[in-house]
Amino acid sequence: MRILFEFGENDKDTSVKNFADSTDLTSSDDVHTPARDFNSASWKYALCTALLAVSIVVRPISNWIDTQSVIQQVVALVNPQASQMPNSLAVRLYHAMQRKGYEVSLGEGEVNIIYIRGADQFGRPNGNRINEWSDRRIVLQFRSGSPVIAGNWAATVKPGLPAIKNPLGKSGAAFIEPGQYRAWQVGSHHGIFGRVEEGLVQVAPVSFRRDVSRDGNVNGEPVQSGKIGLNQHSGSNQRYVDASSYACLAAQSVLGHRSFMSVVKSDPRYHQNPNYLFATTVLDVNDL
Structure with a gap:
């Protein structure tokens, strides 16, 4: 032509x-x-x-379509070998959790909730910028014994700029410490805007550091532990994190968060016990 x-x-x-x-x-x-x-x-x-x-x-x-959970699930069913490739994000996450000695849920339908700090949708470093959706919320599952990504959403594990500059407490905004914590139950999150939505509510202690200097850098600050209302919720579709998170693990999209909760609640352990305590793993991009 x-x-x-x-x-x-x-x-x-x-x-x-x-x-x-x-x-x-x-x-x-x-x-x-x-x-x-x-x-x-x-x-x-x-x-x-x-x-x-x-x-x-x-x-x-096409890149955006590839990150949608429905598309990922279809790809995993049609071409399960794709998620078994050595360089696939699913395999890299699985190996990272093994290296760390973290618990991995291998049962059919069981969810592994993972956040990657400072990563794009492909698990590549992106600068880990404050007040941007520069982290990822991922659900990892195992199907026929192989790891697959059941969901991959833009998120933050860092407080927004308003929380950093004007924290609710005098000791500074909290930054969750990378690690694995069994600390969340399905419940209602009451957001800073008065918005109530279903989410994962913190019910057990997690480790964190306080941004005493209010500059977004907690390196060198002491690690603390406690229940501080560090929930998992949506970011109300905001372009920037801003006041949508004061310490929580938030995903940018409301619809994405609803999809996340749907996958989480499909876990057979939750069906057996509505008060099931979900584990969540927070990794740094350098862990992959």
């Missing part, structure tokens, strides 16, 4: 014509006929713009 950009009689721009003459994508036996001509130059400009837009947009859209 030959793509030609020919313009009207009044359009004599030599540079455009030279570009058109050099745009040959097929063999020379492709014959150009008048029936293929556009009736006006405006349609040809529109076509050029559309082709450029598609080339820019298609890849980000």
Whole structure:
């Protein structure tokens, strides 16, 4: 197929014509006929713009589609070998948890809730920026003995900027310490905006550090432990974290959070016991 950009009689721009003459994508036996001509130059400009837009947009859209939990579940069912590849995120997460000596739930339908600090959707470092959704919330499951990603959402394990600059307590905003904690039950989260939603509510102690200097850096601060209302909820679709999290493990999307809760509540252990205590693992991107 030959793509030609020919313009009207009044359009004599030599540079455009030279570009058109050099745009040959097929063999020379492709014959150009008048029936293929556009009736006006405006349609040809529109076509050029559309082709450029598609080339820019298609890849980000496909990447976004690939991270949706429904798509991931279908891929895992159709092509289970994909999640068994040595470099797949599912396998890397599994191996990281093994290296750390963390508990891994292997039963059919059981969920492993994992947060990766400072990672994009593919488990690559992204700068770990404060007040941005620069972390990931992931649900890892095992199907026929192989690890698969059942959900992958933009999230934060860090407080937003308002919490850092003006913490609710004088001792500074809390940053959860990487580790594994069995500390959450299904319940109702009461957000800073007065919004109530279903989430995972902290009912047992976790380890954390306080940002005493209020600069987003807790390195060197003492590790503390306690129940501080560090729930797992949504970020109310906010572009930035801001006041949507004062210490919690929050995912940006409301719909994504609902999908997360649906997967979590499908765990057979929760069906047997509505008060089941869920474990959650917080990893750093460098752990992968």
